[in-house]
Amino acid sequence: MTEQVLELALPAQPAAPREASPPSRQAALELLPDGLEHRLRDRMHLAELRRHASGWRGRLALGLALIGPGVLVMLGDNDAGGVVTYAQTGATFGLGVFLPLMVLLGLVAYFVQEMTVRLGAVTRRGHAELIWMRYGAFWGWFSLIDLIVANVLTLMTEFVGIRLGGQALGLPAWLTVPAALGFITYALVGLRYWTWERISLFVAALNLVFVPLALLAHPDWHAVAQAFVGHGWVVPGGLLSLTFLILVSANIGTTIAPWQLFFQQSCVVDKGLLPQDIKAGRRDLMLGVAGMVVVALALIVLAAQALKGMPDAHALDAGVMLHALRARLGDAAMALFALGLVEAGLIASIVITASSAWAVGEAFGIERSINAAPRQALGFYLPAIAGTAVAAAVVMIPGLDLGFLNLSVQVVATVFMPAAMLFLLMLLNDRELMGVHVNSPARNAVAIAIMFALIACNGLYGVAALFPHALGAR
Numbered sequence: 001m002t003e004q005v006l007e008l009a010l011p012a013q014p015a016a017p018r019e020a021s022p023p024s025r026q027a028a029l030e031l032l033p034d035g036l037e038h039r040l041r042d043r044m045h046l047a048e049l050r051r052h053a054s055g056w057r058g059r060l061a062l063g064l065a066l067i068g069p070g071v072l073v074m075l076g077d078n079d080a081g082g083v084v085t086y087a088q089t090g091a092t093f094g095l096g097v098f099l100p101l102m103v104l105l106g107l108v109a110y111f112v113q114e115m116t117v118r119l120g121a122v123t124r125r126g127h128a129e130l131i132w133m134r135y136g137a138f139w140g141w142f143s144l145i146d147l148i149v150a151n152v153l154t155l156m157t158e159f160v161g162i163r164l165g166g167q168a169l170g171l172p173a174w175l176t177v178p179a180a181l182g183f184i185t186y187a188l189v190g191l192r193y194w195t196w197e198r199i200s201l202f203v204a205a206l207n208l209v210f211v212p213l214a215l216l217a218h219p220d221w222h223a224v225a226q227a228f229v230g231h232g233w234v235v236p237g238g239l240l241s242l243t244f245l246i247l248v249s250a251n252i253g254t255t256i257a258p259w260q261l262f263f264q265q266s267c268v269v270d271k272g273l274l275p276q277d278i279k280a281g282r283r284d285l286m287l288g289v290a291g292m293v294v295v296a297l298a299l300i301v302l303a304a305q306a307l308k309g310m311p312d313a314h315a316l317d318a319g320v321m322l323h324a325l326r327a328r329l330g331d332a333a334m335a336l337f338a339l340g341l342v343e344a345g346l347i348a349s350i351v352i353t354a355s356s357a358w359a360v361g362e363a364f365g366i367e368r369s370i371n372a373a374p375r376q377a378l379g380f381y382l383p384a385i386a387g388t389a390v391a392a393a394v395v396m397i398p399g400l401d402l403g404f405l406n407l408s409v410q411v412v413a414t415v416f417m418p419a420a421m422l423f424l425l426m427l428l429n430d431r432e433l434m435g436v437h438v439n440s441p442a443r444n445a446v447a448i449a450i451m452f453a454l455i456a457c458n459g460l461y462g463v464a465a466l467f468p469h470a471l472g473a474r
Contacts, residue, residue: 043272050276066280067287068197069267072351073113073260074288075204078295079348080161080341081154081409082254083210084318086296089247090303091321095227098251098300103228105255106293108450110285112421115428115439115447116261117281120268122437127265129362130427143423144363146416148387151259151356153409155391158345158352163395164318165341168334173396176342181392184349188357189381193270193370200350206343207295213336214298217305217329224301245460246411252457253413255292258420259355266358270369275437306333349388357384418454421447 049062089098116127123130128147132140159177166176187196227233264285273281306328307321318341326334354370360383361368367377374381425447428439439447 046272046277063280063283066271066273066277067284068201068271069264069273070113070117070281070283070285071288071291072197072200072204072267072347073264074109074285074292075207075295076263076348076351077109077255077257077260078207078292078344079154079158079254079352080165080318080345081157081348082296083161083299083341083344084157084321085247085250085254086299087303087307087321089251090300091307092243092247094304094308095223095301097227097233098247099224099227099297101248101251102255102293102296102300105252106289106296109256109260109292110289111443111446112256112424112450113260113264113285113289114282115424115443116265117268117273117285118278118434118437119424119427120265121273121275121278121281122435123433124269126269126358126362126368127262127424128359129365129368130433131423132363134427134430134433135423139423140363143420144359146419147258147262147359148356150257150413150416151352152387152391153412154257154259155349155352155388156394157409158349159392159395161318161341161345162349164322165338165345167319168322168338169342177392177396180342180346180349181389183346184353184388185385187350188353188370188384189374191370196354196370197267197271200347203343203347203350207291207340207347209336209340209343210295210298210302213333213340214302214305216333216336217302219301219305245457249411249414249457252454253409253411253417255296256417257413258416259352261420261424262359263351263355266355266362266368270358270371278437353384353388356387357381360384414454415458418451418458421451421454425451 046062046065049058049065086102119130120126125133128140128144131143159180162180163173163177167173187199191199268281303321307324322334322338322341325337357370357380358368360366361377361380364379366379368380369377372380425439425444428434428447429444431438
């Protein structure tokens with residue numbers, strides 16, 4: 001309550017003499033707990049930028065300051081598992097139908113994540129907190145357990161990418177995996193929100209390394225262009241084949257996943273976005289979606305050019321891909337792909353670990369801000385770090401079927417997504433919570449269509465897996 005009063009009151013206060021205001025404000029801040037002090041400093045910084053946002057320079061400064069949650073959630077979505085999934089897709093089916101499908105999935109991701117921007121900015125509460133508040137402990141536990149299980153499974157694929165990428169660069173697993181875990185832990189526990197976000201954005205920007213890698217493969221750009229107008233849409237085995245349905249589900253799962261809802265909404269709240277910042281939040285999200293789609297397209301094009309025709313391409317793991325890229329494109333291409341794998345696993349692990357921390361903190365009503373000092377918020381930090389450590393330990397086990405693990409995790413995310421979407425949709429239609437920002441009928445119709453498409457995809461995949469001949473699939 002103190003935070004909200006100070007935050008909302010500061011912009012409306014009359015200007016005090018320049019020499020008197022800073023000492024009094026500084027003195028007031030120093031009396032606050034460490035986490036609240038850092039949070040209020042961030043809010044005051046944004047309030048100052050809002051007050052001076054009349055000219056183009058002021059609007060630019062405010063827009064740059066508000067960049068973060070959308071870019072992180074979408075480039076974090078291009079995780080190590082996603083990198084492998086996109087490459088498996090290109091190696092199996094070439095250019096064809098998946099290039100335009102990725103653009104469509106980018107629009108779906110924007111539509112879904114935009115709802116979390118509005119929900120966080122209007123309610124000033126995280127996703128887990130709202131579910132517990134509005135629907136009670138049973139559904140709160142249901143959503144929290146779904147999230148934690150999916151997060152730990154997903155983190156395993158991130159550490160697989162880090163391990164294999166490091167090995168390709170000549171670094172042993174006993175070094176890269178613990179070092180990555182240490183960096184992720186330090187970023188969450190040792191940094192405050194603003195610094196954590198800026199460092200995470202720097203790591204996320206390295207996701208674009210896959211774009212020059214695709215150019216090094218010298219793809220047939222005419223064929224790439226034709227794929228967007230329907231040429232070359234050949235699916236070996238048919239649209240109901242198990243391989244096609246697995247890769248469709250995996251691509252959906254790596255584009256929209258439950259952790260993204262929890263992460264972006266909590267990130268919006270911790271950053272301090274208000275309803276007047278929703279447009280800026282949408283621009284931030286669109287920037288992230290554009291980056292995500294460009295990287296996904298680059299990976300599919302790369303694999304279609306360099307990996308197409310390999311046996312059992314849909315089950316390739318990152319290690320096999322690295323060896324194939326070295327053989328076909330040389331050491332430089334292999335090193336770039338390995339670096340991208342490490343980066344993708346690292347940024348995804350940073351944001352997924354944060355989503356777990358926020359969800360646990362919100363569910364149990366404890367401190368739930370990256371601005372909190374570790375000694376004041378052990379219950380916020382420890383469960384998330386423990387889950388990440390479990391995932392890191394599992395990938396050190398020799399003999400894991402890495403290709404199967406990766407596809408399975410992406411498909412699990414698709415299976416969990418309809419339930420997460422249902423909670424999101426109910427919250428966005430709660431007029432008491434959202435006021436004038438409640439979902440429109442058109443938005444509801446699109447959201448329901450996405451939910452039914454996810455359910456249909458899951459159903460077809462299940463039937464094809466259990467009864468392949470029932471669908472005439474091979």
